[in-house]
Amino acid sequence: MSGHSSYEFSNPVVKWLDSRLPIVTMVKAQAMDFPTPKNLNYWWTFGGILATMLVIQLITGIVLVMHYTPHVDMAFDSVEHIRRDVNYGNIIQKLHANGASFFFIAVYIHMFRGLYYGSYKAPREVLWMIGVAIFLAMMATGFMGYVLPWGQMSFWGAKVITNLFSAIPFFGEAIVTWLWGGFSVDNATLQRFFSLHYLLPFVLCALVFLHVWALHVSGNGNPVGVEVKSGQDTVSFHPYYTMKDLFAILVFLLFLFGFVFFSPDYLGHPINYVEANPLVTPAHIVPEWYYLPFYAILRSIPDKLLGVVAMFASILILFILPWLDTSKVRSATYRPRYRQLFWILVVVCLGLGVCGAQPAEGGWVIASRILTAWYFLHFLVFLPLLGLFETPKPLPSSISESVLAKQAAKSTAAAQPAE
């Protein structure tokens, strides 16, 4: 990432190493001295939280593979073997399963933070697009991972989702058979999903590396949305944001561990404790909660192909978001109309999540259709138009000015000198 040594090291070993491989310089420049806007709020800690979750998932995953057997006759029992017999196995397995959920909680907050503060706007388009790619990779990883315990929902989830590809004209059937390696989801499918579930996290790591690289080229955005203008606007990443991130990570882990230790099955489906049976479909097939909004979009459209297209489009649309939003102002703080739209979008996404969990009948279908329509209108119509008509509030001239103004406001409110 960084070129030659620009630091003077007193330790001869460090000096020797750094002149040959400037890794110490890189860490110092990129992870410690990196100038970071001083007004980042706690919504900005989710990047660090996500990195932590990725590490937790990798470690627990690698450990689980030491005990798991990817075979239709043994997969279910081997997961139970982990829960029942392996030392600390039930905690590690539950940490991995709940960790996936919390990974998605963090990524959704991270994404909505980006939407609220306009983090996708120039010069951070590529940073944002890599982020969307990370989200896609996460979804694929999570989906294949859910198949591995080989419960009823694993099996039928796999069957339904792979069947989406049968909607592709002409080649659909052939593609699905190819995905399955047979005429149904079976052992071949399980084994390839296992392989890919192990592979994709490393792709994720590579994407995360690119994401961080892009971040360090453009620098962090910030809640005000005004670019950094001078050293006055920034602080070094360490210790200011390392410590803040660590605190946020610990609090996040408190929630995660609360579920792992006291309600480990809350986020899962009971029916997945029944071994996969290709002859019996469960009464309600529901994906894990983090796919529900997309599942609702899929089901809201009565046409098979269009439903699949809409579902994928709802994610892919995020790739072109930087060019759909015509406003030059980044932060929703200074865009009153956009702020309203943003919160409506949050409610729409939550609503889609609720619809996705319900049986596709009656009012739920109508509700999903309205919400799906709103979702696409938001990105394709409202955002492009809003930038042309909205009058943003006046922006502060710099980050430090906004910070000082905030402090001044605070001290007048407290009717006491600040320091």
Next chain:
Amino acid sequence: MSKTMNKIVKFLTTAALATTLASGITLAAGGGNKLAKDIDFSFEGIFGKYDRAQLQRGYLVYKEVCAACHSMRLVSFRNLSQPGGPEFSEEQVKAIAAGFEVTDGPNEDGEMFQRPAVPADRFPSPFANVEAATSANGGAYPPDLSLVTKSREGWHFPWYVSPFIKLVKGGGGAEYVYSLLIGYEDPPHGEEKEGLHYNPYFSTQWLAMPNPLNEDAVEYADGTKASVDQMARDVSAFMAWASEPKMEERKRTGFFIMIYLGILSVLMFLVKKKIWRDLH
């Protein structure tokens, strides 16, 4: 702490029932079956533990009644003596295991043979395979009971309260087993279905399993009266343990980790505050 929890639970349940009844929504999303009766099992809540004596009684009921048709293939005899379970002594477990025959082999002649079970063996299944179990039971497979309290839910609430109720009360799997066992009654309107029995707690109200429990069907070693209600409670608790045998260890570890992590978070917050204060 647990009292507050109980109050919250009570409040939520009452609120949920009130809203549900007021809006006239059927309680069950599934097939109109009754909500399971809410039993205060000893293993509920953050500090809940299994009642050893109850698990031991429950094992007897399982062995004498359920095991005739239902397998519990993920549980081993050795589990009966491990900490956090019924905690039979190792000698008792050996004796229990020795009372069962398991198939082993092949021996040097290539033949499978029968031998008395040892603690390392899994509970033997009453039928050789699913097909045999299905055909012997009139086409209805008696499900394996290893995970029954985790794979069934006792109650369904409307979506706007369900997440909160399930967070504090769980899915009610053990309550479902209990309710099903005590829930057999005469079908309404004298209706009859060939080979099926009426039970309002079952998803379709008609199930192939006849009422399995009769008064004094087993004789408890600790002198507890073997009423149907008692046996149903005990065997549900036993199945809850069989589904989640590491629960006590998990909660204990969790309690310690949460306290430690809580303190660490507070310290971290103070560090963060201190560092940032110096900035201004």
Next chain:
Amino acid sequence: MAGACAGGREIGVTQLHREGLIIVSTMETTDSERRDFLYIATGAAGVGFAGISVWPFIDQMNPDASVLALSSVEVDIGPIEEGQSITIKWRGNPVIIRHRTPKEIEDAKAVPVADLPDPAARNANVADSADAADANRVVDGNEKYLVMLGVCTHLGCVPIGDAGDFGGWFCPCHGSHYDTAGRIRLGPAPENLPVPPFSYLSDTKIRIG
């Protein structure tokens, strides 16, 4: 620590009335001491947490409950004819059970312990200090049956029976010769073949482990 802080503050308070400047410097010392303590405490708690977190991931690689439970096996040794051996699997390793001939027993007894490369019994059923005399290689004085792990003490290959220069076992991997009591006599192996813990349930039945 707390005492020092309190002391520091007290000086500051008394001097407050006299000289405004001094209190500032005293307060700063107190403050930085408290800060150092906070950093150290947090760092220590953090390292402690990391330590606790690492253990489950190490311990999961230890034998699990189902493996430990299988660690004993019963064998019917009645059908083994004199001069015959059987090999059974115990904890994933071959265990050799040999019904020895009188000649084999005599040969083993004839060797002075002092001549053996490994003079220790290597028998889990006798005291650790016992020597490698033939009587210490068997259990309950039952000289007929030799029970030992068929795992060469050199690098773990399975020695071949009725082979080698001493009429016992021979390891084909690197040429270790064991005698009729399973003791190392020649070759790179450092120790006698180990006798696993076992007991006689009856004259013809043993339980290993």
